[in-house]
Amino acid sequence: MYIGKVYRITDMVRWTRFETFxxxxxxGLWVAIYYFLDLSWFRIPWTPMALIGTAVAFVIGFQxxxxxxxxxEARKIWGGIVNTSRTFGVFVQDMLSDEHTKESVSKETIxxxxKALTYRHIAWxxxxxxxxxxxxxxxTTSNHRTNTEWGIKPPEQLSSLEEELKPYLSQSDLEEVMSKNNRQTALLYSQSHHLRKLKEQGMIWEFSFLELENLIKELFTLQGQTERIKNFPYPRQYAxxxxxxxWLLLLLLPMALVPQFxxxxxxxxxxxxxxxxxxxxxxxxIYTAVAWMFHTMERIxxxxxxxxxxxxxxxxxxxxSRGIEIDLRQNLGEGISEIPPQFPADLGVQF
Structure with missing residues (x-):
């Protein structure tokens, strides 16, 4: 996400400079042809151009x-992940105790x-x-020249998932998770199994267990919603x-605009x-300005x-995600030096 003060017109011009060329x-070719070959008779009336332009503007607006x-919707889903994650963090801290255990459990064990539950959530x-x-x-948007020339990439392209998960999972849990195709689902399953084990040990009261399981259910719901957006593209018949x-409009427009001038x-x-x-x-x-506006809106x-x-x-x-991690780990009592910093906003871009 671009987080500069404003999207300056110079940024937009640079972003679209190849198409503008x-x-x-x-x-320029059409003007030269009309100017040197005297083709004033070769023109398209404005009525069909207006109809085409109106249709294109309508479809671009719909898109x-x-x-x-x-x-x-994606931002709201991840806003829900933020809220549910914070709720999970505070519930875990306040609902785990030795109040219902058969034998005394040390505070260090609790x-x-x-920490294990919180770290597994960060792993999720x-x-x-x-x-x-x-x-x-x-x-394919990220492959465009004006996106690749910046030379900045999201953090997920700079390190592997396995390396990122190592600080949060035991070796056995890490191997189990990496053996699955859907790692985030496997982590929620593991989280639920861990909660059940703690309930059986009496470290979680049955009512508290149900509340925590409801949060796991909510996380599954949010995960499914974000996966739906990821895995279902904007319909190609529209795009x-x-x-x-x-492009049909932009290629026909000179045959109406040049004779008019x-x-x-x-x-x-x-x-x-x-x-x-x-x-x-x-x-x-004039044509360049009109074409730039239509093309830029379509490209947006x-x-x-x-x-x-x-x-x-x-x-x-x-x-x-990193913001949630910082919140959860600070509330575990960890110091700033122990917690990874927020990802930098290179060139004003926040990934």
Whole structure:
């Protein structure tokens, strides 16, 4: 997610500069053809262009609304993960005791169990964010030149999941989790089994056990919701056709716009001959501005289709997960030096 003060127009121009170059080339060729070959008769009426433009604007608006809905839903889901994680952390700390055990249990043993449960939850967050960063075949936005040239990558591309899980799981638990395809689900299963064992030992009261199991259920729900967004792409029949329609408009537009400027130039020639003779060349900046606006709005929609792909416009799940981890570990009593720092926002981008 880009977290600069504002998205400056210079940022947008730089982001779209390759396409803008092609707009200038396209309109420059059309203007040169009309100017040097005198093709004033070769034109498209404005009525069909207006119909096409209206249809394209409608489809782009539909796409952007749908894509924004996906992004906003993803952010709400991860907001739910934040809240449920904090609740789980405080419940674990306050619901584990030796009040219902048959034999006395030391405070050190209780603290050890609380830490194991909390660390396993952090491992679940880690596994979930890694799963969300796995590249799907329809996720191609991050491959665009204007995204790769920054040279920054999400944390999940800089280290392996196994290395990240080592500080939070025992060796046997780590091997068990890594043997599964869905590691985040395996961790929630393990968490539930651990809670049941503590309930059987009397370290968790039965009512408290049910409350904690409800939180596990809520985590499963949130996990399923974020996996749904990850694994179900924005429908291609909308995204692909919208892209083609937009380019159809931009390729046909010069055949209506250039003759219009030629007619205006002929009218001006009666008063300002020099201006009138060259007025057709003003088509270039006007067309470029119109094409840039249509293309940029369509590209914004494409960029936001996959809110977990790992680009500058995605939901910052890595930062959210690390923020939860910092909260949980600080409330375990760990010092700042023991807790990993928040991920840096390189070039104003928060992953």
């Amino acid at each position: 092609w707009f200038i080339v396209i309109i 952007n609304n749908a894509v924004y809905g996906r992004i906003w 603290r050890k169990e609380i 967050l880690t596994a979930l964010r890694y799963a969300m960063r796995n590249k799907q075949r329809w996720e 692909s056709l919208n892209h083609y329609f937009m 030629m007619d205006i130039g002929n009218e001006i020639s009666a008063i300002y001959p020099t201006w009138g003779a060259h007025f057709i060349w003003f088509t270039i900046p 929609g494409r960029t936001g289709e996959n809110p977990f792909e790992g680009t500058s416009n995605d939901v910052p799940i890595s930062t959210i």
